[in-house]
Amino acid sequence: MDREETSARITALIEPFNKKDVAITDATRFTDDLEFDSLTVMDFVAAIEDEFDIIISMNQQAEIENYGQLVDAVTKLQG
Amino acid sequence: MTDMLDDDMTQAHTDLFSKFDPLIEMRRDLLSTGVTDPFGLVMERVISPTVAICNGRETILLGTYNYMGMTFDPDVIVAGKQALDDFGSGTTGSRVLNGTYAGHKAVEQALCEFYGMDHAMVFSTGYQANLGIISTIAGKGDYIVLDIDSHASIWDGCKMGDAEVVPFKHNDIEAMEKRLRRIPEGAGKLVVLEGVYSMLGDIAPLKEMIAIAKKYGAMVLVDEAHSMGFIGPNGRGVAEEQGCLDDVDFVIGTFSKSVGTVGGFCVSNHPKFEIMRLVCRPYVFTASLPPSVVATACTSIRKLMHAGEKRAHLWENSKTLHKGLRDAGFQIGTEEPQSAIISVIMPDLERGAAMWEALLHEGLYVNLARPPATPANMTLLRCSLCAEHSAAQVQQIIGMFTRAGKATGIIG
Numbered sequence: 460m461d462r463e464e465t466s467a468r469i470t471a472l473i474e475p476f477n478k479k480d481v482a483i484t485d486a487t488r489f490t491d492d493l494e495f496d497s498l499t500v501m502d503f504v505a506a507i508e509d510e511f512d513i514i515i516s517m518n519q520q521a522e523i524e525n526y527g528q529l530v531d532a533v534t535k536l537q538g
Numbered sequence: 539m540t541d542m543l544d545d546d547m548t549q550a551h552t553d554l555f556s557k558f559d560p561l562i563e564m565r566r567d568l569l570s571t572g573v574t575d576p577f578g579l580v581m582e583r584v585i586s587p588t589v590a591i592c593n594g595r596e597t598i599l600l601g602t603y604n605y606m607g608m609t610f611d612p613d614v615i616v617a618g619k620q621a622l623d624d625f626g627s628g629t630t631g632s633r634v635l636n637g638t639y640a641g642h643k644a645v646e647q648a649l650c651e652f653y654g655m656d657h658a659m660v661f662s663t664g665y666q667a668n669l670g671i672i673s674t675i676a677g678k679g680d681y682i683v684l685d686i687d688s689h690a691s692i693w694d695g696c697k698m699g700d701a702e703v704v705p706f707k708h709n710d711i712e713a714m715e716k717r718l719r720r721i722p723e724g725a726g727k728l729v730v731l732e733g734v735y736s737m738l739g740d741i742a743p744l745k746e747m748i749a750i751a752k753k754y755g756a757m758v759l760v761d762e763a764h765s766m767g768f769i770g771p772n773g774r775g776v777a778e779e780q781g782c783l784d785d786v787d788f789v790i791g792t793f794s795k796s797v798g799t800v801g802g803f804c805v806s807n808h809p810k811f812e813i814m815r816l817v818c819r820p821y822v823f824t825a826s827l828p829p830s831v832v833a834t835a836c837t838s839i840r841k842l843m844h845a846g847e848k849r850a851h852l853w854e855n856s857k858t859l860h861k862g863l864r865d866a867g868f869q870i871g872t873e874e875p876q877s878a879i880i881s882v883i884m885p886d887l888e889r890g891a892a893m894w895e896a897l898l899h900e901g902l903y904v905n906l907a908r909p910p911a912t913p914a915n916m917t918l919l920r921c922s923l924c925a926e927h928s929a930a931q932v933q934q935i936i937g938m939f940t941r942a943g944k945a946t947g948i949i950g
Contacts, residue, residue, distance in 0.1 A: 501707065
């Protein structure tokens with residue numbers, strides 16, 4: 460799956476968590492812009508893991524701050 | 539390379555404490571309402587496992603984790619005094635140097651017998667037991683799969699090791715299995731669970747979860763801190779109660795709850811377990827427990843092996859309090875009482891703190907638990923019952939809760 464398709468699927472997954480309808484770009488930050496708290500992060504990560512059948516460990520999550528980094532990480536994790 | 543500063547120059551100073559400003563502000567706001575600081579209570583005198591003097595007032599203790607009431611057991615006290623006389627006030631040394639006394643070996647033997655396991659290793663605190671075992675056995679390239687509501691000592695153990703850390707939703711068997719299934723083949727796997735989760739007092743479906751963990755080739759560590767001495771036919775914990783203790787690779791426990799002193803431990807049947815004493819840094823690089831502490835722990839653990847009647851009375855207390863508070867209109871963390879913890883859910887921190895203070899004025903101490911220690915950002919009044927609470931005290935407690943709840947408007 461290429462980056463564009465991965466991004467499209469993640470955009471769909473983000474929607475129920477994007478309570479304030481923030482416009483998503485690669486630079487959108489999860490904590491600062493989307494105001495995700497730790498519980499939201501857990502549910503959101505679980506949704507992505509299930510969608511792509513991958514693991515995003517806490518160690519990897521620590522490196523992901525914005526949307527673009529997430530798409531890159533998921534694209535890479537799918538091998 | 540950057541140039542050194544000239545003698546007459548200085549750089550701007552960054553206060554490393556500025557990261558705590560939001561918490562300092564939150565505390566100031568809370569205390570400015572005039573409420574007593576819930577995290578600054580002093581026990582002026584302790585009368586028994588269930589009663590102390592706080593602010594000059596006799597107070598029933600309902601938030602001490604002193605589940606089996608062993609802190610004033612006469613045999614335990616005698617053992618501690620004797621050890622002080624015979625071995626002195628402290629060991630001043632690591633377990634692997636000069637800090638292993640006869641008492642340390644004796645308490646490890648008592649633990650082996652209590653759990654029916656081959657090996658026991660005693661740490662200076664329960665926190666260090668989780669920190670040490672988890673960070674040492676799960677290293678780089680290994681995976682730790684753990685419940686999201688795990689205790690801070692478990693999280694810190696994960697952080698201190700180099701393993702990949704994969705949390706799953708609280709007590710969600712399917713979420714756990716999905717994560718195990720996705721771990722690359724050949725990687726080492728450790729599943730970390732707790733018997734009783736201390737915030738809401740709920741238990742884990744260990745039998746189902748451990749069976750799945752084993753199916754995927756994982757090793758299993760269960761923290762039974764809040765169940766030891768109380769849950770299971772022999773007080774070995776939730777895994778014993780559910781008939782799956784034989785499948786647990788490592789049981790973590792503490793002396794600071796049912797045992798009634800301080801210290802932590804790990805028991806295991808792993809044939810290579812003893813190597814832990816040389817490679818586990820939170821075991822090696824700290825002083826061992828004082829002789830009086832291990833002597834009291836040893837005596838207490840041996841008495842807990844035969845505490846069936848106390849266990850039965852504690853269950854009665856737990857059931858009575860759960861029902862009494864529910865009937866009074868409070869929202870409780872679990873539908874049914876599952877442990878000796880009854881957690882009362884407060885609408886928010888302000889009203890939780892007001893209720894906590896109203897209870898203190900009634901003469902009742904409970905724990906105020908607030909985010910981030912709590913799941914789902916809840917504010918909780920956490921009650922932990924003791925086998926030494928009399929039936930009359932439990933009724934008194936329900937009356938205090940009812941009056942305080944009405945005074946603060948939490949119940950109608």
